[in-house]
Every structure is written in structure tokens, then in C-alpha cells.
Amino acid sequence: MPELPEVETVRRALAAAMEDRQILHAHVGRPDLRWPLPDRLASRLEGRVVGGLQRRGKYVLLPLDQGETMLLHLGMSGSIRIHQAQPPIGKHDHIVLTMGSGMANAPESWIVLNDPRRFGWLDLYRGEVHPMLVDMGPEPLGNSFSADHLVAALAGRKGPIKTALLDQALVAGIGNIYACEALFMAGLSPRRKAGTIRGGRADRLVAAIRSVLASAIEDGGTSLRDHVQPGGEIGYFVQRLTVYGRDGQLCGTCGATIRRITQSGRSSFYCPDCQR
Numbered sequence: 001m002p003e004l005p006e007v008e009t010v011r012r013a014l015a016a017a018m019e020d021r022q023i024l025h026a027h028v029g030r031p032d033l034r035w036p037l038p039d040r041l042a043s044r045l046e047g048r049v050v051g052g053l054q055r056r057g058k059y060v061l062l063p064l065d066q067g068e069t070m071l072l073h074l075g076m077s078g079s080i081r082i083h084q085a086q087p088p089i090g091k092h093d094h095i096v097l098t099m100g101s102g103m104a105n106a107p108e109s110w111i112v113l114n115d116p117r118r119f120g121w122l123d124l125y126r127g128e129v130h131p132m133l134v135d136m137g138p139e140p141l142g143n144s145f146s147a148d149h150l151v152a153a154l155a156g157r158k159g160p161i162k163t164a165l166l167d168q169a170l171v172a173g174i175g176n177i178y179a180c181e182a183l184f185m186a187g188l189s190p191r192r193k194a195g196t197i198r199g200g201r202a203d204r205l206v207a208a209i210r211s212v213l214a215s216a217i218e219d220g221g222t223s224l225r226d227h228v229q230p231g232g233e234i235g236y237f238v239q240r241l242t243v244y245g246r247d248g249q250l251c252g253t254c255g256a257t258i259r260r261i262t263q264s265g266r267s268s269f270y271c272p273d274c275q276r
């Protein structure tokens, strides 16, 4: 499932292909993904010029001229491909946007949204903030995410810190993978009570969250530059993971065996010696 670094990589790739370009044609292959798609989606997109792309949490925001913004969430299995020649439309290619630029407005690239399980989501809205984003917590790489914010938001929480980090109202964009990785880097057990994260622990956790996300975004940027497969999925790059998915393997720091436990229905991976 794409998390913040993957979505940021998608945003950067889409920005290069879509910003200041016109949507010449929109193919909408079905009426719904996770939820019904907006009414008359294709005609509301066609002819629009795309402005500066933004990201909020795991959402990509694409402002259009004439005042609407397109909101995109890739869900569990959604992916984006960008083609320089018109691709055949595959079974799970639900939306294809033909982008053009220049005076002639000749087609220049094709943006394909593929989503076999259809947990993804796309909406069009007017106004400042989409209702889904109103209660979202601060961006973890932004200035309003700090140890003070984290301590205040966790105070009194009795559940485990791992589960709290997945709460998008606490901090935006963190999913299962980077929650596990950040807790490892901070030396904190995923089972630790959220409300006990204070002082130096809060400082370490904020620094670790920023660090794992920033280096993953860097890896995403590298994968974009090195992108050689035509039609490859954007945003899925090789992640450098220290604990996630490595249960039974040895911790690179201390040599203990990495464990997997289930918390709120999600797998957590951690080193029982390094993380307390």
C-alpha cells in the first residue's frame, strides 16, 4: 500500500507530466472505484489545464483551471503509469488522461490509473479543503510536526504507539511500513503505551519519522531518474527496510531475531533487544 514517500514520488512524476498541460481527453472506464466517481467526470476534466500539484498525507491534489481540484488516493492497489505513446487500455486501467501542451496541443503523454482491487478513490471538489482532509494531522516533514505536537497528541493514550502512528489525525501519511521502520530507528517498542512517549523518546521518534520518510522520498526520486521500463508503475521503488517484513531474520544492529506481532489487525515487525 503506498505511503507518504510513494505518494510523493507519484506527485513528482505526475507534476512533470501534467503541470501547465491541458487534459485533451479523459477515458473513464467505469462509474466507481471504492466509491462512485464524480458525475460527468470525463467532461469536467477535458479541456482543463492542470496547476501546481500538491500532496497532503497520502492524497495527491491536482488543481484545475476553472476552480475545481482533483483529489486522488491510490488505496491498497492503485498505481499510476505514464506513457509517452498511446498505450492499450488494460482490464484494470480505469482512467486514462491524454495530456497535451503547446500551441498545437498535440498529445504528449498518457496518464493511466490502474487499480485491480479498486480501493482507490478520486474526487473533484471546489473550495479550500476537501472534507476528507479537514481533520488530518500535520505533515510529518512540515514545521508543525514536532515533539511538542506528538507529546500533546499522545498524552493519555493507552493503546500502543505503533497503532497511534497509523492514526491520520495524529500525523498524516504514515502507514504500516514506515511506522515500523521509524520505531526501530527510534529504539521504541511498537508495544509501548503511546502516552509514555515524552521527552527524549518524543524527540527521537520525531527525528526518526522525518529521517525514514526523507530517505524513502530520496529513493523514490532515484527510482524516477533511473526509470527505464516503459509503462512501469510510478511510486513503487525498492525500499531499504531494516525490520519491516524481516521477521525471523537477524537484526542488523544487535543480531537478535526480528519478531512479528499483530496489533489492531496489522503486522508489526521489531527487534526485541533494540526497541524498548
Ligand SMILES: [Zn+2]
Pocket (backbone or CB within 6 Å): 251, 252, 253, 254, 255, 256, 271, 272, 273, 274, 275
Ligand atoms: Zn536489534
